[in-house]
Amino acid sequence: MTLDAAHLRPCTMARAQRHLVAKALAEFAHERLLAPVDVGDGWFQVVLGDEAVYRFRALRLRLEHWVLDESSLSRTVDGEPCDLDASELVLELQPLLEIPDHLLATYLEEIAATLAAAAYKVDQGGPTAHELLSADLPTVEAAMTEGHPGFVANNGRLGFGLDAYRRYAPEVGRPFSLQWVAARRDLTHLALGAGLDEAALYEGELDASERDRFGGVLDDVGLDPAAYRLLPVHPWQWDTRLAVTFAPDVARRDLVPLGRGADAYQAQQSIRTMLNLSRPDRHYVKTALAIQNMGFLRGLSPAYMRHTPAINDWVAALVAADPTLGACGFEVLRERASIGYTGDVYHRAPAPSAQRKMVAALWRESPVTRIGTDERLATMASLLHRDHDGAAYASALIRASGVGAEAWVAQYLHAYLRPVVHCLLVHDLAFMPHGENVILVLADHVPRRVLMKDVGEEVAVLRERDLPDEVARIRQPVDAAEQALAVFTDVFDGVLRHLAGILHVDGVLDEDRFWALVAACVDQHAAEHPGLSSRVDLRVDRFAHSCLNRLQLRNTLHMVDLASQSGSLIYAGTLANPIARSAVAVPA
Structure with missing residues (x-):
């Protein structure tokens, strides 16, 4: 029998636990949340409370950077050898970490999700460092296993289930298409960079047949395509947020589902930014994604993005005019356009909320057009x-x-x-x-x-x-x-x-x-x-x-x-x- 979560096995989880416990000890020591004691010959010890003891070999380098020998790491409780367990380590460290009690379970859930992702990566193996030497950018992106090097709980992605993980996680490297919706023009804000207009944006991102198909969807329900703008949405966001949290907006036809686009995309390490596999010269698309990850709900604020293209143009012009930066070959990838929907009830409520950041997207220049x-x-x-x-x-x-x-x-x-x-x-x-x-x-x-x-x-x-x-x-x-x-x-x-x-x-x-x-x-x-x-x-x-x-x-x-x-x-x-x-x- 094949297990539905075949990557969650004792052997894969043990490797994931060992790595994450080692990283937690190293980074918490770096941040002076704990102080490993030198016990000689390159060995260090951390004693937590009256029971838990961690021993390991390590180098302590500049910037108080700890490089632990993961294979040497051991844990005892009351003198008895015990399995390494990152969640148990957090509980043992809680008097030092001082996580607010009402948020402790959330942090533990992010630790568990980080372990689940790590176990998947262990199970899959991935390309070797030597194989990556000739790999393209999508392959390199999908091969990454660590997430942010400093954060311990760095792959939380709370909200993704197993199916969503297998479809959309960067390390899975699975192509998917974007959902498109039509958003009523007078309830949206579209910001465009210098030299770009709305027609040129959509002509560059969607083939004529797709634009005609989307217009036909609106025509079929008696709506005027000219009264709407086109907005790309992450398919998970459509399924779990727009079709539920914004159900009244869809029913009013302020938001109209148009179907999937033709192009295949792959998530970058930043998870809510997708590179175009079908047309690598087309823009990257960054969408709101209402998952909790590494200290933020990963939405996009329409209000905040209103000036994003102008900021990018200003920075790009400054960089392009500087001869020192030019000699280094330094460039920025401009965010050329942003769109946000504000017609929902959440934007009329008195207090800001995460729901205001759930229907938005931006388009960023592709690096593929910049290389020789x-x-x-x-x-x-x-x-x-x-x-x-x-x-x-x-x-x-x-x-x-x-x-x-x-x-x-x-x-x-x-x-x-x-x-x-x-x-x-x-x-x-x-x-x-x-x-x-x-x-x-x-x-x-x-x-x-x-x-x-x-x-x-x-x-x-x-x-x-x-x-x-x-x-x-x-x-x-x-x-x-x-x-x-x-x-x-x-x-x-x-x-x-x-x-x-x-x-x-x-x-x-x-x-x-x-x-x-x-x-x-x-x-x-x-x-x-x-x-x-x-x-x-x-x-x-x-x-x-x-x-x-x-x-x-x-x-x-x-x-x-x-x-x-x-x-x-x-x-x-x-x-x-x-x-x-x-x-x-x-x-x-």
Whole structure:
């Protein structure tokens, strides 16, 4: 007999549990929620309460980064060996984690869902790191197993059942078509980027036969197609939200189901953004998806997106006009159009709600149109990926490139870190440049340049400066120390500490050399831009330790207020800067 949930077996779950417990111990120790005790010879111990003891071998690297030897990890309770269990670890840690009692079960559910996804990935195996060297972007996206490198509960996706997971999870890599609805024109807002009009948008995204078919659906029920706009919807969102939560709107024919589109899409790692497999040159589509994942319900706000194309155009123009960014090949993938429906009762209720963010979408430029014949695309999250045998994709890239680890890392930093530093120091502009928001353009296995995405929702101007009215939302002034966290937290702590750890333990590049190359990149930029103000110093001795898991633990339902992200941050003292002048020798 074949089990309906065949991936949920003792052997697959045991591997998933071991990995997640190791990650939880490492990241909670990094955030100083617990303090492993050195018991000698590379072994550490964590004692929780009067009963549970965890022992493991580990390296403690710069930025208080813990690299645990998962195979060495053991747990005893009252002196007796016990299975590793991430949910039990959370309960044992609860006096330290201080998750609000009314949210503890939600966090435990996200842990369970993360384990379920991990067990599926263990069961499926996936391509090897070597096989990924020649893979296309959809294959690389589907091969990722880890989710966000810092968050412990990073694959919650609460709301997805088993069938939905098998159809729509990024790691399943299964093509699906989008549901389209017609939304009454006077109850929607369509925002368009420069040089794009409504007709051109739909002509570019839908073949003439599809547009005719959709118009025919409206004609058949006596409705005027000119009175409606077309809106793509995730099929899960249609089935579980629009057809239920918005049933009156459908019955009034303010929203009219038109059927599935012809193109096949695949979810990216960010799950609610889909790349077009049938026509890769067409826009990516990002839709509202009312699942709970990693501290947010993954909706899209029509009000918030009203200025998204204008913000993207402004950022893209700034980037395109900057010769330093041009020399790095740095570009942004513009969000060219956004549409949101506001005719529902929830928009007339007095208080904001998640229901206001359930019927919306945007179109983002495809990276496929930006690459040459000798170039290949990969999500930057892949640099932190290990395959089912533990082989690291980053290490495989470096070995295959033949250029040597230091040259490879230096070029990667030139493509990724230098533009991020330049935008911050020259333009006061900060992105959210984690692995899922950056696409690598590779040539001969070496990062040649990067493409930045998710611009409208997560970009910020961190000093007072004049901005066009439609862009003013992104002005979020902070002091110089917090400005620097756009690099220290989001790049050094969020990306580079993980990559440095992988290359160090793989014997590819010692972490001291890695951070020396980072310092050299920052110093070279400073030397080539001597007129820059020194108010934001990236080579100070220490910086504030901003903690991601602490945010999620405080409120797993609403981790950050996007309108005031600075005020939402939680700190745990300071971290020693790995490129502090006093701590690192810069290579000549």
